Amino acid sequence: MSAFTIAVAGKGGTGKTTLTGLVIRYLIERRKGPVLAVDADANSNLNEVLGVHCEGTVGGLREEALGTAGSRPHGMSLDEYLDMRIAQVITEAKGFDLLVMGRPEGPGCYCAANNVIRKYTDHLLDSYPYIVTDNEAGLEHLSRRTTQDTDLLLIISEPSVRGILTAGRVNGIVDELGLKVGKRVFIVNRVNGPGLPEELKETVEKQGLLLAGTVPADELITQYDMQGTPLVKLPEESRAVSALYKILDGLEIP
Numbered sequence: 001m002s003a004f005t006i007a008v009a010g011k012g013g014t015g016k017t018t019l020t021g022l023v024i025r026y027l028i029e030r031r032k033g034p035v036l037a038v039d040a041d042a043n044s045n046l047n048e049v050l051g052v053h054c055e056g057t058v059g060g061l062r063e064e065a066l067g068t069a070g071s072r073p074h075g076m077s078l079d080e081y082l083d084m085r086i087a088q089v090i091t092e093a094k095g096f097d098l099l100v101m102g103r104p105e106g107p108g109c110y111c112a113a114n115n116v117i118r119k120y121t122d123h124l125l126d127s128y129p130y131i132v133t134d135n136e137a138g139l140e141h142l143s144r145r146t147t148q149d150t151d152l153l154l155i156i157s158e159p160s161v162r163g164i165l166t167a168g169r170v171n172g173i174v175d176e177l178g179l180k181v182g183k184r185v186f187i188v189n190r191v192n193g194p195g196l197p198e199e200l201k202e203t204v205e206k207q208g209l210l211l212a213g214t215v216p217a218d219e220l221i222t223q224y225d226m227q228g229t230p231l232v233k234l235p236e237e238s239r240a241v242s243a244l245y246k247i248l249d250g251l252e253i254p
């Protein structure tokens with residue numbers, strides 16, 4: 001069985017990581033879990049939303065592998081060494097595991113390390129029913145995606161023309177690059193008031209975006225942020241969580 005994969009995209013600071021964390025929680029609570037959470041943002045912070053301490057990163061491991069020739073246990077090949085270590089950079093938590101990609105590679109030849117890592121992560125993809133990836137802002141990461149297809153892409157924006165235009169560009173790039181995306185929906189986050197302001201609806205339509213719903217600006221999120229409380233601990237009745245759950249209920253996630 002191969003996993004159902006969900007990813008987020010959108011302008012910086014629109015709430016991608018927050019919503020990714022809450023999607024993971026939804027899958028654990030409402031679906032059959034377990035979830036592999038992948039933090040693909042070089043400035044990783046999904047672990048904070050999820051309230052777990054991250055053990056290490058794939059990037060860090062790649063760097064480490066280059067320097068280990070001398071310190072590897074006697075007779076252990078690079079492959080064997082990476083195989084052993086990569087299991088240790090996965091953080092295990094209740095209902096989900098977290099894999100943090102970390103910084104992308106620097107100069108130097110990483111081919112051997114990359115191959116082993118790729119082999120391992122491909123294999124991981126088959127062992128979870130759900131994989132949810134938090135991405136960095138911008139569009140470059142979309143073109144770098146080579147490993148997996150996405151079943152559901154959540155394009156996130158704040159309620160602003162600029163945010164919606166960025167979302168429209170994401171939408172366009174997905175087509176241009178011929179990325180394999182099963183379903184693509186648009187969510188406007190941090191909305192004040194009952195729904196999307198009238199003046200923005202037209203912009204959404206012009207961009208050809210399929211609006212799945214809006215998530216309100218939530219005072220509780222601001223409060224949790226201030227106190228450093230992981231956002232996955234928000235009560236289910238909170239405005240943001242209940243709105244997002246309602247959207248997800250309508251997306252026919254298997």
Ligand SMILES: Nc1ncnc2c1ncn2[C@@H]1O[C@H](COP(=O)(O)OP(=O)(O)OP(=O)(O)O)[C@@H](O)[C@H]1O
Nearest residue numbers: 012013014015016017018137190216217218221240
């Ligand atoms: N619905 C909401 N109501 C209030 N605050 C929110 C809401 N959604 C997100 N936030 C806050 O907005 C800020 C940015 O959110 P987040 O880090 O999830 O965005 P991001 O898109 O992942 O940012 P980046 O592009 O830097 O990765 C955070 O402080 C978050 O707590």
Ligand SMILES: [Mg+2]
Nearest residue numbers: 016017041135
């Ligand atoms: Mg983020």
